[in-house]
Amino acid sequence: MSDTLKVVCPDCDAINRVAAARLGDGPVCGVCKQSLLPGRPLILSAANFDSHVSQSGLPLLVDFWAPWCGPCKMMAPVIDRAAEALATSARVAKIDTESEQALAAHFNIRSIPTLAIFRNGKLIARQSGAVDLKTLLDWFKAQTA
Template sequence: MTTATSHTLVCTECGQLNRVPAGKALSQGKCGTCGVTLATKKPRDIDGATLSKLMAKDTGMYVLDLWAPWCGPCRMMAPSYAQTAEALGDQVRFFKLNTDENQQAAGRFNIRGIPTLIAFKDGKQAGIQSGAMQKPQLMSWAGQILGIPQG
């Protein structure tokens, strides 16, 4: 089995594709077009068009939070999701998709409840988890699903 020497990451600011060496800290990489950092030390809100591009072209690791503003458990989990993004932001990007504003995009996953987290790795869906979690559970889940060493 061979491992990728680089990953293609979609800049969620301008939509351009960026090649990043495998193992390089995301905070060290910036979009070659707009200069925005590729790391997400804070979760980034995305829309359906950006999600489609991520799913079609991106080969890095990222976690998508499907949520809605009226959802109590979603709001309760938001600080833990942000803390996890801060802790793992050099290795994994963290995105949020408002299911009220992006119903068609959210519908492609056939989810039954929110919040739902979906992890992607190497251009494929790697795992899905429904229900609110606190930071320790989020860290453990992301680590197991994406193969991130826990230290």
């Protein structure tokens, strides 16, 4: 029997079980039938943050950003490409610190962009500042190895 992972749907937040060996097969949500691993960043809010952090069997890379932040705007395409590159091994998400000030305060976000990695409901690493895709992926892989 293969190992199964919980994967939270990016569209309806339903919790789905997916065989780890089948993550690359384009799994869909059992409730809304949308792709569970769309290869694009999720938009997280206070309403869905906890379920995606604590219920997912995949590591979660979160970009804390703000619309007025120049380095954050430079990071946007990097985050998009990271979501594509990590689609079957991790989740990539964005949190707008302007509209989600309580989440930003909870994680003591003082500088943006700040990247944070969560695994099994716990914050395992974070770093501030804009980086290129290779640096981001290397850092992510080192932290989640």
